[in-house]
Amino acid sequence: xLPKKLSPKKARLQRRNVGVLVDFSxxxxxxxxxxxAKYLREHHEWSVQCEEWRWTDAAPKWLETWKGDGxxxxxxxxELADVLAATKRPVVDVRGSLPDCLFPKVIxxxxxxxxLAAKHLLDRGFHHFAFCGFVGANYSDxxxxxxxxxxxxxxFRCTIYDPPAMARSPETKxxxxxGLLFQDHLDRWLEGLPKPVGIMACNDIRGQQVMNACRRRxxxxxxxxxxxxxxxDEVFCELSDPPLTSVALDTTRIGYEAADVLARMMRGxxxxxxxxxxxxxxxxxxxxxxxxxxxxxRLASAQRYxxxxxxEPERVSVNNLARVAGMSRRIFERRFVQHTGRSxxxxxxxxxxxRVKELLVNTDWTLARIASQTGFNYAEYLxxxxxxxxxxxxxxYRQAVKPSALQRxxxxxxxxxxxxxxxx
Numbered sequence: 001x002l003p004k005k006l007s008p009k010k011a012r013l014q015r016r017n018v019g020v021l022v023d024f025s026x027x028x029x030x031x032x033x034x035x036x037a038k039y040l041r042e043h044h045e046w047s048v049q050c051e052e053w054r055w056t057d058a059a060p061k062w063l064e065t066w067k068g069d070g071x072x073x074x075x076x077x078x079e080l081a082d083v084l085a086a087t088k089r090p091v092v093d094v095r096g097s098l099p100d101c102l103f104p105k106v107i108x109x110x111x112x113x114x115x116l117a118a119k120h121l122l123d124r125g126f127h128h129f130a131f132c133g134f135v136g137a138n139y140s141d142x143x144x145x146x147x148x149x150x151x152x153x154x155x156f157r158c159t160i161y162d163p164p165a166m167a168r169s170p171e172t173k174x175x176x177x178x179g180l181l182f183q184d185h186l187d188r189w190l191e192g193l194p195k196p197v198g199i200m201a202c203n204d205i206r207g208q209q210v211m212n213a214c215r216r217r218x219x220x221x222x223x224x225x226x227x228x229x230x231x232x233d234e235v236f237c238e239l240s241d242p243p244l245t246s247v248a249l250d251t252t253r254i255g256y257e258a259a260d261v262l263a264r265m266m267r268g269x270x271x272x273x274x275x276x277x278x279x280x281x282x283x284x285x286x287x288x289x290x291x292x293x294x295x296x297x298r299l300a301s302a303q304r305y306x307x308x309x310x311x312e313p314e315r316v317s318v319n320n321l322a323r324v325a326g327m328s329r330r331i332f333e334r335r336f337v338q339h340t341g342r343s344x345x346x347x348x349x350x351x352x353x354x355r356v357k358e359l360l361v362n363t364d365w366t367l368a369r370i371a372s373q374t375g376f377n378y379a380e381y382l383x384x385x386x387x388x389x390x391x392x393x394x395x396x397y398r399q400a401v402k403p404s405a406l407q408r409x410x411x412x413x414x415x416x417x418x419x420x421x422x423x424x
Contacts, residue, residue: 016266017068018046021080022094023055027233028251029074032094035255036072043263055095059083070266072258075101090265092258096275097138104265106258109277110139113247114146114200117228120245120283121198122154124226124291125340128194132161132186132210133202140202143230147200161189186213190225198289201229204236207244211288222291223300232284242287250281281401284361285354298325299339302332306344310351311375318344352376353389360398367394 020036023029033050040046049068053060055076063083070090075081076097084091084103096107121129131147133140148158164185190213193199201207207229211221219225221242229237232248257276265271290307302325309315321344322332336344352374359370368379376382386394 016046016070016263018048018262019063019066019068019071019073019089020048020050021053021060021063021071021073021084022050022255023074024052025054026231027235028231028249029055031249031251032074032255032258035252035257036259037255038252039256039259039263045263063087070262072255072262073103075103090262090271092262092265094254094258099138104261104271105275106254106261107275107277108139108249108251108254109279110142111146112279113230113249114143115150116247116280116283117143117200117230118147118150120228120285120289121200121226122151122156124198124289126196126198126226127156128197129156130159130161130193130197130199131202132189132199132206134206135161135163137202140206143200143202159193161186183213183216186210187217190214190219191217193225195219195224196222196226196291197224198226198228201227204229204231204233204244204246207246207288208236208240211240211244222287222289223304226289226291228283228289237284237286240288242290245286245289246284248281248284250278254278284358290351290354296335296339298327299335301325302336302344306347307351310348311355311373313375313377316348316375348375349385349389353386356382356386356394357390357397360394361401370394 020033022032022036024033036048040048049062049066051060055074059080064086066087068087068089070092071084071087072092072094073080073084074095075084075091075093076095078098081098081101081103091103093101093103093105094107096105118129129147129151131144133144135141144160148160151158186209190210199210201210207227210225210227214221214225214227221227226245228245228247230247230249232246237244237246257278261272261276287307291303302321305324306316306321318333319329321336322329325332327335333344336342336347340347342350355374356370356376359365359373363370365373366379367382371377371379371382374382376385383394386397390397392400
């Protein structure tokens with residue numbers, strides 16, 4: 001006998017009971033939760049068990065007797081993996097810290113993360129590169145490897161920070177703490193690097209640690225050492241001085257895709273055969289990388305002046321920059337192009353457009369207000385320059401990168417089409 005079909009009302013009452021174990025304290029975790037929430041709002045088929053939890057905490061006690069249907073988890077330790085496996089329920093990992101863990105994974109595509117960071121530094125004219133991470137952390141080791149590979153393929157070498165043995169740990173949660181215990185070792189490593197140098201840090205916390213080390217040794221940021229990190233946690237990035245450039249991850253999509261994978265597994269589908277890799281959104285450029293390095297002190301002075309006054313058209317012109325550099329305009333323009341690959345006028349426009357993109361993403365300002373704050377003065381002029389250089393209008397750019405557009409991309413389960421210029 002065929003089972004009796006449930007009425008629509010009863011079918012709606014048979015909701016899945018899903019556990020969500022994700023760190024609330026980090027931007028990565030909060031945005032994963034937003035993705036899960038987005039999936040929940042669209043499908044209305046789950047009841048969620050969730051509580052405040054940090055990835056450094058032990059597994060919650062409720063997991064030992066929990067009778068739910070599936071779990072989305074930030075799996076950081078073997079102990080937590082064992083507890084989750086003991087539930088005999090489908091589990092989707094949104095972190096990927098344990099390479100040998102057999103749970104299906106929806107995680108960051110670290111190869112693309114490292115490529116964006118390397119390209120960002122290359123575009124700023126660096127010839128010396130280094131990577132500073134937490135050796136032993138899976139995500140950090142992957143980013144280090146891919147960063148070095150990307151640069152090697154383009155004819156550049158990369159120095160990898162090698163911490164003392166006591167700074168290493170089999171547990172990821174110890175690595176960030178130990179990174180603060182060997183500051184002298186990190187300081188000496190920075191002293192030995194050729195300058196100017198572009199450094200990729202494995203995440204924003206490590207980036208801030210590198211920045212503090214530069215302060216201790218009086219290294220100018222970004223004139224001598226430029227720093228780019230990963231996660232784009234606005235609290236860490238904006239608390240840094242200067243503010244920290246960072247690769248923005250699409251963690252909201254990670255949460256949404258993880259929920260979709262779990263839903264299919266709870267319906268009886270097989271788990272994915274390999275990890276689902278989510279590419280990053282792009283680079284959020286801040287002042288920690290805002291320089292075109294030069295071994296010419298006069299050019300460096302002009303570049304510093306340009307960075308400080310780029311949005312003041314009455315103070316920034318090619319003639320003014322040449323005077324700051326102590327050169328004739330003709331010689332200055334020629335040497336500037338030789339050292340940077342761009343003309344002074346192109347560099348002025350690039351700095352202003354970078355600021356425009358930041359304001360389009362992070363504010364609701366009108367185009368006229370943005371134009372007045374970035375040296376373009378008029379919305380019509382900004383619109384024309386933006387479309388010529390970036391390839392789309394400011395309005396379409398804003399739609400592509402604002403959260404509402406992220407949600408539209410998540411609704412289709414496909415990635416967003418982010419303009420390549422977002423990387424700059």
